[in-house]
Amino acid sequence: MSIKKKAEDEEEIHVFEFYEVDHEPSLEFKDIARAKYNEIDFENDLNEEQLTIINNLKGPMLVIAGAGSGKTRTIVYAVAKLLLSGVKPSEIMLVTFTNKAANEMIKRVETLLGERPKGMWAGTFHALANRFLRIYSKTIGIKPNYVIMDESDSVALMKLSIDLANVSEIEERFPSSKVAKSILSYSINCNKTIKDVILWKYSNFDNPKIILKLEEVYKIYKKKKAEAGLLDFDDLLVFWNQLLSEKKVAQLIAKNIKYILVDEYQDTNYIQDEIIYKIISLNPERNIIVVGDDAQSIYAFRGANYENILNFPKKHADCKIYYITYNYRSIPEILELANDSIDHNMRQFKKNMRPTKPSGIKPFHVQVADDDEQALFIANQVLKLLSEGYELNEIAILCRAAFHTFKIEMQLRAKNIPFEVRAGVAFFERAHVKDVLAHLHLIENPHDELSWHRIFSMIQGIGSSSAVKIFTALLNIENPIEQLCSKEFYSTHLKGERIPQKGIKNLMNHVANMRHFSSEDRPEELIVTISKFLESYIQARYENWQDRMDDLKQLAIYAQNYDSVKRFLDSLALNRSTIEAKRWLLGDQSEEKAPLIISTIHRAKGLEWRVVFIPMLCEGFFPSSRVYGDGEAFEEERRVFYVAATRAKEKLYLITPAMIRGFRGYDIHGTSQFISELNPRVYKKATVRFDSKENEKNIGFTSAADLL
DNA sequence: GATAGGGTTGTTTTT
């Protein structure tokens, strides 16, 4: 459905029909209600705690839900119940931590009802913000064709801003572009001044001259974003928040959205909390359910503050508070270890998960000689588990940091075990993929500074200084792509500048390829075309160019799912972690069984497996060496460990290598405090040795013969 | 003055 902007009022009437294809409610849920109401056995499917919740959906409510307590199930049933009672899908807003989680919940509602609830406002804060901003860009004065930058783009733009701000006049060391961006983000997400953020997180930059200069840099950064039509992740929240203060829009939202559910509330930050507060205030019945677990708050580095969940009842009069405490995921032994661990956190609400599963075997603490043997142990153990009848997709390896996965990947590859990595640089952030995407960005938004710089850097004869000059010249002209193809552009707008002739010639040739692009073209076809004319560049630049060209084919295949460039780009920016490059290890190509997962703990949030391995449990790695003392940061680190352990249903392997190979030689690291502080009763100790790297035979388990 | 290429560095976690 397209929207023709005739008058402002008309624009607003279309609000709930625009942008999402499957947006209009195609079903009369009241009819389904009659047919389905008796089929869903709420009383049988939910426990008493959960039933209480779905029977009290009016007014503000806080649900404290421990790990594995059927939190998602409760939300899904709550949504189903609302729909059955006649609430339209488009009257429900469901805020989740990832867009994948939103899709899965909708799928489960669909399974329950037999029909897909089309038109729900479901997604992350950022994705929902984008949906509103695409409709109301005009209202708050941002370009309607704005492009969302990912984090590395934002940092790159920050670097350009720093370069323009004459930082060299300050003698002291100035924050890097990454740190500068991070300070700005904290300031926005936590509602603090720049000075406060510096005192809080970066006290080494506490210097009036630096702070003044930073403010200047941020002004340039902001101006650049506005000129180029770029939004960073923080802008999505800032502008959404701003939009909610616009009377007309606010009234419309208040009228149309009747129920709000927010998952993972412990990981919201100040501005997200404020957004929710504003939306509830607009809602006459204040129907909101906020779900979370302060013990699982692991995103403080993004400004998240678990106190939002604790303060929620204080902010909302007559807020009901419910707890769901029964754990349906893990055996009691795993819960005992997790409970023991989290009890060491002082700044936490005391609560214990209550087991419902039958007893099994205690978690293992496995000590190995070094990180090579750790990888070897994991690979061997996976093979044993497979021979025991476990499936690959029932096993996960959860790491504190992306680089912890490298050696494990190598061993799994060597043993032909198929796996998928969910860590590190995402597929769509790899250099050659971004090279292609830069061309797509310019179709939507021909003044996108970052994309131009990326393209300039691909061209022989144009370096950083020519790039700045050319961009400055094209910023103020219409239709830069066309202009860059003509000699006159260079002779009129860049008169007297020293730009190598070779560079100009190459640039003209390159841009000539882009002349016939149109935003009406299908993204897939565009990608094929662009890949073709980038092939020689990729060949020249990368040794593994063949692999990279294959990636671009994958990109084109993925793009088939989208019919417009704008939607394709939005989806890429907002679904970073959902769309993975599958690093399959194929014994034979035909076998497409779901693989084993190697993931960071952060990305494993909300998921579960029968067997979980947690490697690198030694001081300096987990907890990370960046965390000192026993303050809030250290407690968050412990919560990360807690989240990892509570992913496991049946078997949990905690692994500590005694030595780790660093840049030069081995370093000895002590056992992680998260292990040593535990009551030894809650785990079984095992030591695993290999007689040599070549001969990967286990000599034996010294104290846990029943390691399987 | 500007670019290209070599060598060195150092890496938490993500919307």
Next chain:
DNA sequence: CAACCCTATC
């Protein structure tokens, strides 16, 4: 492995 700095070359 990619983002930096330094230096040789155009």
